[in-house]
Amino acid sequence: MTSPVESGPDKPVVQKPVAKKSQKVSSHKLLDWKLLLGVIAVGGLLVLSLYTGVYDVRGAEDGSTMFAVTRIPRTVALMLAGAAMAMCGLVMQLLTQNRFVEPTTTGTTEWAGLGLLFVMVLFPGASITMRMVGAVIFAFIGTMVFFAFVRRVSLKSSLIVPIIGIMLGAVVGSISTFVALQANALQNLGVWFAGSFTSVLRGNYEILWIVAFVVVAVFVVADRFTVAGLGKEVATNVGLNYDRVILLGTVLVAIATGVVTVVVGNLPFLGLIVPNIVSMIRGDDLRSNLPWVCLLGIAIVTVCDLVSRTIIAPFEVPVSLILGVLGAAVFVALLLGQRRRMS
DSSP states (O other): OOOTTTOGGGHHHHHHHHHHHHHHHHTSOSSOHHHHHHHHHHHHHHHHHHTOSSSOTTTSTTHHHHIIIIIHHHHHHHHHHHHHHHHHHHHHHHHHTOTTOSHHHHTHHHHHHHHHHHHHHHOTTOOHHHHHHHHHHHHHHHHHHHHHHHHHOSOOOTTHHHHHHHHHHHHHHHHHHHHHHHTTOHHHHHHHTSOOSTTOOTTSSGGGGHHHHHHHHHHHTHHHHHHHTTOHHHHHHTTOOHHHHHHHHHHHHHHHHHHHHHHTOOOTTHHHHHHHHHHHHHOSOHHHHHHHHHHHHHHHHHHHHHHHHHTTTTSOOOHHHHHHHHHHHHHHHHHHHHHHHHO
């Protein structure tokens, strides 16, 4: 996008589509009846999640206890993790101006897993808070490394940027595997990256509530992220400190990714699927899109979790397996769509 200062004699031509885009974004209301219907639909899925499982919480003698210890925490974790990872994808896509970027395709998740592994190796009896801190710090470092690589790449096509992130993630994943092999923790590493809500119980998931505050923080500074998504030159011209906004976005994404990785594990492609679907329908205004992104993220994670619980009942498959298949299909569809538009 060309900034108004650099437009020169072509200034009217450049400003015309920008104004049109802003009108499209501002035409959507933050709260409307469609959003209410979405809340009701997602609420129905969450109620279904509460009563889906092998154990009969309604007929068993200790059903109420199991309901409070397992079903409620699991459903709350679905809400928080789904909303957080979808939101992370939306923020990262705006800040990088790339539709194919999210924590899975930038290596952020792999860095969070490496931080978790280091804490567990150095401090075997570490609390969940210590593990979270380690995951968040490494996720922040990894995301900053990704941004540093992207800034140094001269060819910044929509496909090169996620390829860089996937390559970085593969390198970090190899380091994690090596460290886990040396520390005899390879099996634990596989469990951490599985991405499953099976082990979510009362007493070990409450730390996930941190991501709710992250979502609120993103909503508060949503307009700044939206302006930063127009590019450094445009953001600077309107008086925005672009580097500070990038740093803030990186911190919020690192916190959400680190916390979700510690409690749930890897949820691949969620941040890729949801923002692209919402943006195709509603445009790129983060503030008005954020409730829809959170709702759709919760809905997709909940549906995938229900499938994982019932597809081979009474056993469960990791929800990351279902998400990976779905996300890979959407990723390929987006790539093909991008290729058709370029041709």
